[in-house]
Amino acid sequence: xxxxxxxxxxxxxxxxxxxxxxxxxxxxxxxxxxxxxxxxxxxxxxxxxxxxxxxxxxxxxxxxxxxxxxxxxxxxxxxxxxxxxxxxxxxxxxxxxxxxxxxxxxxxxxxxxxxxxxxxxxxxxxxxxxxxxxxxxxxxxxxxxxxxxxxxxxxxxxxxxxxxxxxxxxxxxxxxxxxxxxxxxxxxxxxxxxxxxxxxxxxxxxxxxxxxxxxxxxxxxxxxxxxxxxxxxxxxxxxxxxxxxxxxxxxxxxxxxxxxxxxxxxxxx
Amino acid sequence: xxxxxxxxxxxxxxxxxxxxxxxxxxxxxxxxxxxxxxxxxxxxxxxxxxxxxxxxxxxxxxxxxxxxxxxxxxxxxxxxxxxxxxxxxxxxxxxxxxxxxxxxxxxxxxxxxxxxxxxxxxxxxxxxxxxxxxxxxxxxxxxxxxxxxxxxxxxxxxxxxxxxxxxxxxxxxxxxxxxxxxxxxxxxxxxxxxxxxxxxxxxxxxxxxxxxxxxxxxxxxxxxxxxxxxxxxxxxxxxxxxxxxxxxxxxxxxxxxxxxxxxxxxxxxxxxxxxxxxxxxxxxxxxxxxxxxxxxxxxxxxxxxxxxxxxxxxxxxxxxxxxxxxxxxxxxxxxxxxxxxxxxxxxxxx
Numbered sequence: 001x002x003x004x005x006x007x008x009x010x011x012x013x014x015x016x017x018x019x020x021x022x023x024x025x026x027x028x029x030x031x032x033x034x035x036x037x038x039x040x041x042x043x044x045x046x047x048x049x050x051x052x053x054x055x056x057x058x059x060x061x062x063x064x065x066x067x068x069x070x071x072x073x074x075x076x077x078x079x080x081x082x083x084x085x086x087x088x089x090x091x092x093x094x095x096x097x098x099x100x101x102x103x104x105x106x107x108x109x110x111x112x113x114x115x116x117x118x119x120x121x122x123x124x125x126x127x128x129x130x131x132x133x134x135x136x137x138x139x140x141x142x143x144x145x146x147x148x149x150x151x152x153x154x155x156x157x158x159x160x161x162x163x164x165x166x167x168x169x170x171x172x173x174x175x176x177x178x179x180x181x182x183x184x185x186x187x188x189x190x191x192x193x194x195x196x197x198x199x200x201x202x203x204x205x206x207x208x209x210x211x212x213x214x215x216x217x218x219x220x221x222x223x224x225x226x227x228x229x230x231x232x233x234x235x236x237x238x239x240x241x242x243x244x245x246x247x248x249x250x251x252x253x254x255x256x257x258x259x260x261x262x263x264x265x266x267x268x269x
Numbered sequence: 270x271x272x273x274x275x276x277x278x279x280x281x282x283x284x285x286x287x288x289x290x291x292x293x294x295x296x297x298x299x300x301x302x303x304x305x306x307x308x309x310x311x312x313x314x315x316x317x318x319x320x321x322x323x324x325x326x327x328x329x330x331x332x333x334x335x336x337x338x339x340x341x342x343x344x345x346x347x348x349x350x351x352x353x354x355x356x357x358x359x360x361x362x363x364x365x366x367x368x369x370x371x372x373x374x375x376x377x378x379x380x381x382x383x384x385x386x387x388x389x390x391x392x393x394x395x396x397x398x399x400x401x402x403x404x405x406x407x408x409x410x411x412x413x414x415x416x417x418x419x420x421x422x423x424x425x426x427x428x429x430x431x432x433x434x435x436x437x438x439x440x441x442x443x444x445x446x447x448x449x450x451x452x453x454x455x456x457x458x459x460x461x462x463x464x465x466x467x468x469x470x471x472x473x474x475x476x477x478x479x480x481x482x483x484x485x486x487x488x489x490x491x492x493x494x495x496x497x498x499x500x501x502x503x504x505x506x507x508x509x510x511x512x513x514x515x516x517x518x519x520x521x522x523x524x525x526x527x528x529x530x531x532x533x534x535x536x537x538x539x540x541x542x543x544x545x546x547x548x549x550x551x552x553x554x555x556x557x558x559x560x561x562x563x564x565x566x567x568x569x570x571x572x573x574x575x576x577x578x579x580x581x582x583x584x585x586x587x588x589x590x591x592x593x594x595x596x597x598x599x600x601x602x603x604x605x606x607x608x609x610x611x612x613x614x615x616x617x618x619x
Binding site for chain 1: 307309360364365368474481489552553554561563565
């Protein structure tokens with residue numbers, strides 16, 4: 001120590017200290033830097049992240065903060081994963097139009113390529129659910145009956161037995177699942193957007209999610225059959241009762257009036 | 270204006286032209302009686318009557334055709350054929366044609382009958398006078414005399430043995446009905462206060478049927494669980510699930526406002542009864558941002574971050590919480606049964 005201390009005024013001392021400090025910082029950085037970051041140096045990926053960051057700064061940062069840390073207007077995006085971005089932006093829910101009980105589905109404003117870039121950027125903020133592949137969400141060969149079972153256990157309480165949606169508290173609601181793409185259904189289960197709880201793979205494995213998607217497609221798809229005739233929105237006894245009271249009873253009253261009405265009389269005998 | 274111009278004495282006369290009317294010259298509210306009968310076209314014009322006849326026959330013929338069509342569609346359409354019919358959408362061809370043809374067949378019979386009655390059957394109004402309900406005095410006397418005679422002939426007053434045994438038989442018969450009321454019991458005893466949960470029973474995930482592990486359950490997720498040892502095809506599965514059904518969510522321990530809830534949780538994983546305390550609907554409309562649970566039947570709302578306190582609606586009690594922990598294998602397990610009765614309140618609940 002004494003030797004070192006004696007040379008502290010040496011002209012090269014400052015340079016040595018600087019070099020040591022640089023080495024220490026670099027070494028520490030190498031140790032603590034996120035592992036994903038190092039691999040992200042694949043040019044395409046980092047390019048997507050850069051592009052995504054630009055899009056993010058323009059479209060998202062005012063509510064979610066410049067670094068995705070969240071503000072009073074929007075939650076933090078660290079750890080929500082690319083699946084959440086793909087769902088929220090891909091269904092047009094984000095960017096949100098106005099604050100309110102619930103952000104509704106609307107016209108999509110970004111292209112799929114831009115959505116992928118945004119997703120890549122948000123995924124770089126922290127690990128989270130990853131956008132599923134075609135194969136992961138495909139309902140082909142899935143067990144529709146088992147899907148119905150799972151749907152009634154996990155989903156039907158809010159989304160109705162055939163995915164018609166329903167009301168929640170304070171103006172919130174569970175949206176209808178009609179025409180929702182398999183990918184978005186999968187992502188919603190995986191990430192739990194807005195009021196919806198998530199159903200992670202640990203409690204609902206991937207195959208079961210596919211079964212559920214197949215069931216929703218079977219009962220509420222474009223050409224799912226309604227063998228009983230007019231489904232009246234598939235909302236259950238309320239709409240059916242209303243239809244019965246108004247049209248069924250209305251028709252009966254009209255007939256009763258007709259039966260009891262005076263017949264046309266001859267003008268004068 | 271106009272009523273004042275008409276001389277008063279002619280009013281009742283003009284109103285009382287139909288039969289059955291009582292005209293009192295001084296009574297301003299005299300019974301106007303039935304209006305004069307006016308004939309219909311069909312009554313005076315034979316050609317119009319024939320047209321009506323043809324119309325009725327046409328309706329009955331349509332009904333016959335519809336019945337034939339019913340039988341034909343039963344034969345023609347396979348049971349699984351789906352067709353698109355505007356505005357009904359994709360419907361079963363068989364169901365649709367059977368319902369439509371049978372409905373039309375019945376409707377045309379009714380329509381024909383009504384048209385027949387309205388245009389061709391007599392429509393002359395007739396008044397049917399009411400008669401007093403009480404019977405004539407002679408009839409009454411006759412009935413009483415007949416009864417007395419019958420009683421005397423049967424010897425009911427004389428043959429006491431027959432009379433008394435008959436009364437006994439008649440008195441005992443209703444007892445069989447009373448005995449059957451026993452089937453309303455037995456009383457539920459402890460069944461309303463206990464469930465299948467007990468200390469050491471693992472929480473089984475209702476999706477995978479595997480025991481749940483704490484690391485499976487992330488904040489914001491929703492999972493349903495049933496007690497270990499209950500088989501889905503067991504004869505009392507629904508009975509047991511009606512009381513033991515659980516919903517499991519994870520809340521950051523700092524966000525849990527209720528001290529007991531935090532103690533009964535495992536690292537923020539809380540297990541609450543899925544049965545509403547109002548009238549027992551299954552309740553799991555969980556909003557993960559607010560931790561509120563809504564009952565779809567009567568909108569009772571519970572705050573899962575505050576001991577499932579009732580924050581809205583008719584429910585009278587918070588949702589019962591199950592005390593959970595982790596066993597040696599790292600699976601979630603119950604640390605006992607619910608402390609309070611689950612589901613709807615009942616008379617003796619206290």
